[in-house]
Amino acid sequence: MRRRDFWVLMAPSLVVMFGLLAYPLYRTIRWSFERVQYGADGTWVGLDNYREALSDPRLIHATVFTVGLTLVASLLLVVLGYWLAYLVNQLGRTKPIVLGILLISYVVPQIVGATMFSWLFNSNFGGIVNHLVTEITGTEILWFTDPWANRVVILLNVLWFMLPFAMMVIIAGLQGVPHETMEAARIDGARGWRIHWHVIVPSIRGVLGFVCLISVMDILRVFDALIPLSPQAVGIGNESIMLYIYNVAFHDGGQQLGLGSAINVLLIVLIVVMLFPFIRDTAREANQ
Amino acid sequence: MTPSRLLTSKKVFIGSLLLVVCLMMLSPVLWTAITVSKPTNVAFLNPPTFTWDPSFRAFVDLWETTTFHQYLLNTIVVAVISTVLALVLGIPAAYALSRCPGWVAAGLLILALVFRALPRFSVLLPMYEISKQIGIYDTNLAVALALVAINQPFSIWLLRNFFAAIPRSLDDAAMLDGCSQFQVLRKVMVPLMGPGIITAGLFIFLFAFQEYLTALILSDVNAGTVPVFISTQLGQTLPLLQQAGAAAMLLTFPVIAFAFVAQKYLVAGLNAGSVKG
Secondary structure: OOHHHHHHHHHHHHHHHHHHHHHHHHHHHHHOOEEOOOOOOOEEOOOHHHHHHHOOHHHHHHHHHHHHHHHHHHHHHHHHHHHHHHHHHOOOOOHHHHHHHHHHHHHOOHHHHHHHHHHHHOHHHOOHHHHHHHHHHOOOOOOOOOHHHHHHHHHHHHHHHHHHHHHHHHHHHHHOOOHHHHHHHHHOOOOOHHHHHHHHHHHOHHHHHHHHHHHHHHHHOOOOOHHHHOOOHHHHOOOOHHHHHHHHHHHOOOOOHHHHHHHHHHHHHHHHHHHHHHHHHHHHHHHO | OOHHHHHHHHHHHHHHHHHHHHHHHHHHHHHHHHHHOOOHHHHOOOOOOOOOOOOOHHHHHHHHHOOHHHHHHHHHHHHHHHHHHHHHHHHHHHHHHHHOOOHHHHHHHHHHHHHHHOOHHHHHHHHHHHHHHOOOOOOHHHHHHHHHHHHHHHHHHHHHHHHHOOOHHHHHHHHHOOOOHHHHHHHHHHHHOHHHHHHHHHHHHHHHHHOOHHHHHHOOOOOOOHHHHHHHHOOOOHHHHHHHHHHHHHHHHHHHHHHHHOHHHHHHHHHHHHOOO
16 A cells, blocks of 8 residues: 555544544643643642652552452453353354343443442342342341442442453354364363363463453443442542542542543553553564 | 263253353343332332332333433434444544554554553543533533544454455455555445444444443533433432433343344454454
8 A cells, every 4th residue: 555545544533533532641641740720721830749649548549449450350351251151152043142141231331230230239229139148148248338348249240241242252262263173182181171271272362362451451440330339439448540530630629630630641651551461462463 | 871961961051050140140130120110119128029010100200300312312413423433534544554564554553552541531631621612512522522532443443453354455456457545445345344344333333322431521411421311310319210220221222132133243343353463
């Protein structure tokens, strides 16, 4: 393709991405060095916002909570997604129906799904799971005010809405594993988990990596689900980084745009660091 | 046990396991459907009741006493505008990226990957300010434009992977017949890309339909979408909460139908999305 054609074809999309993503991003970075409120010009304060953000225990808490949730959920998504994909992949005629049912939690808006999810656990609203757990264990678990019980609910919800995606992508990978390889391994005496661990998993490593990539990207930004699932997030230490930014820069009376922007920039740094292995792989592949 | 008996019992085991998984995955939707079909005075009893007279009061109230229809209309308008715009912008770009190897294209794709991972607030807070300055705050257009930009990196990656699956010899043949690069795209690639374009369009539509944060930040009273409506109903009195449940159901049913009808394309999209490089 001629260079001129390439740039003509790229131009509209680049204009949108630079005008509506890169420019706002530049503003966020500039705000992060200013003391500023909506609709007013800011005053330059250098690194003050960063100093304030990094010395705020609330941000440290939010970071530990978010990164912890991301790591645990991503790991479980790969394991459970693989397991589910393996089971579904063996189905015959019922496969499309099962896939259709499993896809529902992926296509329902996250905040709506999380709202419905919260009703399962809420005793004020006659939650069925809440009721069953109380009946079986004999103790009432405070799903929304006990920090760890609430974390379990949040983790379950993240798994609930992201599992279909992980499963679908892994099914695609499984279909690429050559049948002969599996037969050969069986003939050589491989059984059960050894086939999975030594034959299937290595040959779909790229796909599993992709599931990790998207999980890390999306769970680091968790926000929607916490609105209904963790109304007391700040008090019980289950505030995510995004929720913290929202509270600081938008919701709480202060509207500390500079501070919020500084945290945004720090979050971007965290995301890029966690994505670095994937970025390196993409660069390597794309350049070949 | 004979091999065939072994096979059947294994099938029964897997079948029941999957049945349990499906029920667990459906449970929030099922429970909400049950709750909104109860009369308000028994809907939220604890322990829950399992005998009730079905009532659709919540749906009627939702329609008559709130402006739900406005939110629904906004959701659809925003999703349609942003899907059309994202495709018009994304198709040429993705085609160019799929046909041009080397550092420039690789760099742009990595840039798209990083943009895909940006936290929403880092672009939404400035967008809030800018949209107020130029006077489009709280319009469907502002929300749709923001969504086009936010989803552009994803749509480019997805479409580019679909384009990459079309052999380049087709381009060469068409060029030999006298087509310009743009004619190749319009007359050869777009017809061949039918399923790919439908898939990308469905995903962009779905993302716009699901989006909460963008609509929350960029709307006030006029441009709110259904997810915003539902979140404002939370923490209210029980009848309002039951109406929120009814709204959730009204949003969920079409989406369920969508999942079944569009399943083939969604699977294709998730597959293409995972074939990187």
